[in-house]
Amino acid sequence: MRALQNTVQNNCHISDAQYAGNYTLCIYLLKMREFYRWESQQPYGVQIPRDEIGHWLTEREQLWDEVEDNSYSPLIINSNIIDPFETRQVNNHLNDTGYVYSGGYGLYGKPVFFLAELEHMETLDDFTLYISSRELARDLAAPPGMVQDKCVFIRRESLRRFIWEKVEESSWHKQENPLARALACYDFNNHPDTSLEKMTDIEVDTVLHHEIGEIKAGQILGDDWEQMLTDLPRSQAEIMARAVRDNIADAISTLPKLINNAEAAQIHFYFANLSSMRKLIFPSLMNSYQDWLKNKNTSAIKKLINKAEKHWIDLAQSLIQLHKKHGNNCSAHMEALIKHNYF
Numbered sequence: 001m002r003a004l005q006n007t008v009q010n011n012c013h014i015s016d017a018q019y020a021g022n023y024t025l026c027i028y029l030l031k032m033r034e035f036y037r038w039e040s041q042q043p044y045g046v047q048i049p050r051d052e053i054g055h056w057l058t059e060r061e062q063l064w065d066e067v068e069d070n071s072y073s074p075l076i077i078n079s080n081i082i083d084p085f086e087t088r089q090v091n092n093h094l095n096d097t098g099y100v101y102s103g104g105y106g107l108y109g110k111p112v113f114f115l116a117e118l119e120h121m122e123t124l125d126d127f128t129l130y131i132s133s134r135e136l137a138r139d140l141a142a143p144p145g146m147v148q149d150k151c152v153f154i155r156r157e158s159l160r161r162f163i164w165e166k167v168e169e170s171s172w173h174k175q176e177n178p179l180a181r182a183l184a185c186y187d188f189n190n191h192p193d194t195s196l197e198k199m200t201d202i203e204v205d206t207v208l209h210h211e212i213g214e215i216k217a218g219q220i221l222g223d224d225w226e227q228m229l230t231d232l233p234r235s236q237a238e239i240m241a242r243a244v245r246d247n248i249a250d251a252i253s254t255l256p257k258l259i260n261n262a263e264a265a266q267i268h269f270y271f272a273n274l275s276s277m278r279k280l281i282f283p284s285l286m287n288s289y290q291d292w293l294k295n296k297n298t299s300a301i302k303k304l305i306n307k308a309e310k311h312w313i314d315l316a317q318s319l320i321q322l323h324k325k326h327g328n329n330c331s332a333h334m335e336a337l338i339k340h341n342y343f
Contacts, residue, residue: 213249
């Protein structure tokens, strides 16, 4: 397991070396700070000395310079040599021993790997759901939820760390916003650890239903959508297209579940984490949140869901047709179409 852990982490370093430059400086520094906290096992809430993290940052960037041009290493498990992107094959060897692995692709086509302890596993239709706990190897990017190779991965530790970052962010800005309202539903001031665990338990459900929505959106859009994203690496059109798909996933699965649960903290936190792009192209969604705040009922959100699902599916299918027509030169056409179809 130690050798496997080292191999997976080395592959993570190679991926980070090749893609870390895609982040803005502010986002990069925040992610590096969180990554350092994970790697050094710093407790939540402990102030990290600037000199300490600065030294680590220099060493990490030197390591990336050394490995940037390296190829990803195969994984060796019980004398089996396995490609690092063969997620199901790796898990066939690991799951019975209490571990879970994923190797796939994220935003901008970045390879994303992780190895963790397995907390829960079950079958959802023809997909396998994995909920992981302590992570043994990971990238700079650590998305709490992913769908790869007919597997749904909910990374509990990454979600917990993501929530804690939001807790710290809220303490810096002291603003009245969806994030502050979500955190106010817990007692982080007096019982931070208990509040963090409780919030993580609730938000696992949100992440799960977004990923279920991603699966259903993928079934609707098919392979043509995935090919389109492959042809749009590191572009504004890709970010906009991914926001369209996220809107489909949430209209199908996440938002109906939030309304059914009727947990105020969960609804606040969902809206706190909408990306700037999603807010831009879907202004009526934030308007429905404001209506919920004012009137204390979810009727505006309910009314919006069915209309939104059809709107975003129709738009996504139009984007696919633009890609088929214009090929790799479709980016400007796609951006223009989305801008004319804000909802």
